[in-house]
Amino acid sequence: MGRVTLQTIADRVGVSRMTVSNAFSRPDQLSPTLRDRILAIADELGYVGPDPAARALARGSTGAVGILLTESLSGAFADEVATTFLGAIADELAPTGLGLTLLSTDTAGGVVPARDVAMDGALVYSCDPESTAVDWLLRRKMPLVFIDQVPADGVPAVNVADRAGARTAAQHLVDLGHRRVGIVTSGVRGRHGMVSPGDMIDGYVGSQRLSGWLDALTPAGVSPAIAREPHGDPESGYQAARLLLSAPEPPTAILCFSDALAQGVVSAAVDAGLSVPEDLSVVGFDDSPAAARMRPPLTTVRQDIHAKGHAAAAALTQAIEAAKAGTPGPAEHLCLPAELIVRASTAPPRA
Amino acid sequence: MGRVTLQTIADRVGVSRMTVSNAFSRPDQLSPTLRDRILAIADELGYVGPDPAARALARGSTGAVGILLTESLSGAFADEVATTFLGAIADELAPTGLGLTLLSTDTAGGVVPARDVAMDGALVYSCDPESTAVDWLLRRKMPLVFIDQVPADGVPAVNVADRAGARTAAQHLVDLGHRRVGIVTSGVRGRHGMVSPGDMIDGYVGSQRLSGWLDALTPAGVSPAIAREPHGDPESGYQAARLLLSAPEPPTAILCFSDALAQGVVSAAVDAGLSVPEDLSVVGFDDSPAAARMRPPLTTVRQDIHAKGHAAAAALTQAIEAAKAGTPGPAEHLCLPAELIVRASTAPPRA
DNA sequence: GCCGTTTACTGTACCGGTATACAAGCTGTA
DNA sequence: TACAGCTTGTATACCGGTACAGTAAACGGC
Secondary structure (H helix, E strand, O other): OOOOHHHHHHHHHHHHHHHHHHHHHHHHHHOOHHHHHHHHHHHHOOOOOHHHHHHHHOOOOOOOEEEEOOOOOHHHHHHHHHHHHHHHHHHHHHHHEEEEEOOOOHHHHHHOOHHHHHOOOOEOOOOOOOOOOHHHHHHHOOEEEEOOOOOOOOOOOOEEEEHHHHHHHHHHHHOOOOOEEEEEEEEOOOEEEEEOOHHHOOOOOHHHHHHHHHHHHHOOOOOOEEEEEEEOOHHHHHHHHHHHHHHOOOEEOOOEOOOHHHHHHHHHHHOOOOOOOOHHHHOEEEOOOHHHHOOHHHHHHEEOHHHHHHHHHHHHHHHHHHHHHHHOOOOOOOOEEEEEEEOOOOOOOOO | OOOOOOHHHHHHHHOOOOOHHHHHHHHHHHHHHHHHHHHHHHHOOEEEEOOOHOOOOOOOOOOOOEEEEEEOHHHEEEEHHHHHHHHHHHHHHHHHOEEEEEOOOOHHHHOHHHHHHOOOOEEOOOOOOOOOOHHHHHHOOHHHHHHOOOOOOOOOOOOOOOHHHHHHHHHHHHHHHOEEEEEEEEOOOOOOEOOHHHHOOOOOOHHHHHHHHHHHHHHHOOEEEEEOOOOOOHHHHHHHHHHHOOOOOOOEEEEEHHHHHHHHHHHHHOOOOOOOOOOOOOEOOOHHHHHHHOOOOOEEEEHHHHHHHHHHHHHHHHOOOOOOOOOOOOOOOEEEEEEEEEEOOOOOOOO
16 A cells, blocks of 8 residues: 555545645635545545645745754754754744754765755854855855854844954953953864964954954053963863963963853862952853853853844744745844943952 | 756756756766766756755655754753753764754644654654654654653664662662752642652653652652752752752752752752751762862763764664665664762761 | 626646666677 | 677656646625
């Protein structure tokens, strides 16, 4: 016995296949009695509903959107900011009934998800704009939204005022009187250890934040010592801080690329017998839930990740609608605010 | 101008549509020279590759598998254990070229992802087995793997020895001499605050761990005080611990459903002027990265989440292969070990 | 009682590919 | 020379639906 399709049911009920299709997809097109009869027989035959793949082909839309994440997916899942963002996206998408497909940039095996998976649109989150995966998405001309990426013409973008936020954070330290400032950052590619600004091959967010810090530090005559690790976990922050603190003239304050790194920095300071903020001020970035829980509570730059997710999801569904309707419309470039949250991990340097 | 399809290219090159299809999907079926010519013209026409939706219909396989997660997806993303698991799954799937589609159980809007999204198989992670979403998946007769769920006949399952692990943890406390033991757990549904075992409507994992704890406590004549919160974050652990510690005869040790809750429990103890482990022993569950970083480092029950992800992904790809080949094969029920890791958060009670 | 609407259903033509069997043109060899 | 055995390319028949343009009958207004 073959598979049960609309035709099987149609034959059995004695109506046309189209009527059965309508029974499932457009209930208002047939009489309730007939519909009930069809549904009953379909159920009896073990029919589950129109085949999604066939429907996708016929309708021209699959019920899913993709999301392209940085490098290895597991890296993204280890990052609290990324997972929070994903959660926000998922929440926004749920009521629309869209599924969210994680696209790996891994192209091994000859399969390229960005090219080979059916979807109605995609989010591109903090990816290398030169990567082949992004290129495929662009070539498919599907509705896209860039998040935390260098904005591109014709593609809606959602970003955060990273540069302004970073500048405010650095200015805060300058205002407190710090003149020896360290920076702890991370990134897989490029040099590690003590680096100079030119050594950094970071994504858009990384370079924006660095620019912001320098925007405030340079006019104040401060040239920061920068320690850079491959990863962004607390352990890496610990290592980077040790490097900075072992210098002949150690910094009195450290700006971190993330709250996770800042956690490690604080631990390193404590282990080195320094107290925060008296001996060392520490500033994080993102205002993750952990930031407020730290002791001392961490001064950091807050970004509203849920708002970012909301905006991204909205922009995507809107782009999909527009594409379906044939009305491209202009690609909006959104920029969400970033706000300095002063808590207890920063103070003036010891006299 | 319409869309570019295989036919467009075929007409332009002067070959049959099938040959163009082969140029993309089965390069060994035509001469390299012709293939190059076809590819060149396809590129010139802006053809991106075979349409995934059409290919899915014709081939009978989409390049994606689904994953059904507990309740709201954002809840899952806030849970470090779940995200680590997702990362592990994603990593396992990447080399196979399969995309991973997150299925929301949200059925609002008339769209049910579990029924309406095209996929080759699905993982069901810690879901209510009675939920309609799970039911749809079962009815679609698609290859499934149940993870952290009550195993079902005919469906491959991956579980952890939660009960045995919990028993070992509770036994550890009993052996140390504790006789007043508290339990901190969480779950959205059911009663909250101080509860008795019967009040808990928890998932499989929750009830397994509880059973394990009781397996060791009951024979020792210990009947634990149980505090239950809706959520599983540190803040909830804090609240639950306050409840337990404010009792007339507060516990000398607390067993927690997760490391995240344990973090809050430790904070609450510290804030109450108790030192861990001298005044209060605390045991977590999962051995998340944070457990070893806590101070004191947390005694906990370790489960290998990467192994779980690996096993689940392997079971699913295997089930998909089997289904494709028409060889159902028996559904294996795997159970991964759980191991007590004794660190510094447990000690004998004060004399 | 006539005519314009609505309701309920059907027929046909796709959506954009892939599997499979088959035909034609070479090659090698007995 | 004749025949088996590749290599290349083609023709046909689906995969399982949906859109859209009918058509026939029931409905309603005057």
